[in-house]
Amino acid sequence: MAIRKNEAYTNKVLEMADLAKAFSHPARIMIIELLFKHKDRTCKEIVAELPLSQPTVSQHLKELMVAGLICRKQFGAQSLYCVEWNQLERVFLLFERFKYKIMPERPKRNCC
Amino acid sequence: MAIRKNEAYTNKVLEMADLAKAFSHPARIMIIELLFKHKDRTCKEIVAELPLSQPTVSQHLKELMVAGLICRKQFGAQSLYCVEWNQLERVFLLFERFKYKIMPERPKRNCC
DNA sequence: AAGTATCATTGTATAAATACGATTAAGAAT
């Protein structure tokens, strides 16, 4: 613990951790997959594809919204969800940058 | 909840969620970055770069080992850690596959 | 042998994540 708490992590690392967390539950990965197969989905349709109750799915949807990965449009009584492509691209960009920063250093074989 | 609990998620989705979870804490991302800068690092050196106590760092190291992302070599009293490149490549592969499965469908502009 | 250094493990406290029943709110249908 040689580093002070407040200047410990760069914004990029914090952003990557947050976005990785959004992907750290299988239901949330599946939601993103579902939303690209059909671009607008109601909550009910998403619930029908998952082994989770409606309130739990709503909670995961909210987390994905907070992460900026999906958005919601109100259509009468129902909510239509869709992917925020810009933010999804941002995730892939961060992981790709991380990879190309690291992988050129990759040794011929693993050390262990 | 129309899907039965046991057949809910594919192995690929579960694997991706687990690996994303490994990246979901800034300390763990930094550890991987540190380990590629200098390929072998002692626990003490890693602790010196993070705002966390030695036991907490040890715990994060263990989680990364369980995820298969790093490995440990014992050298006398000290532990040397290094990246498991194969597994790191696996992470990037999963995210890239996910991207190329999804992004061709990307519409010209966001829906919201 | 006694002391020191390194680091994993244990125990434990606190916070965050996960899950769901119950409720609420708002629109749609009758």
Place this chain on the structure above:
DNA sequence: ATTCTTAATCGTATTTATACAATGATACTT
């Protein structure tokens, strides 16, 4: 108007994650 549908939110229980002091274990130093 009343009932039904849809989905968010609330309340709460349970599990998991995070953090660290204390301890234990192993090797190194003197």
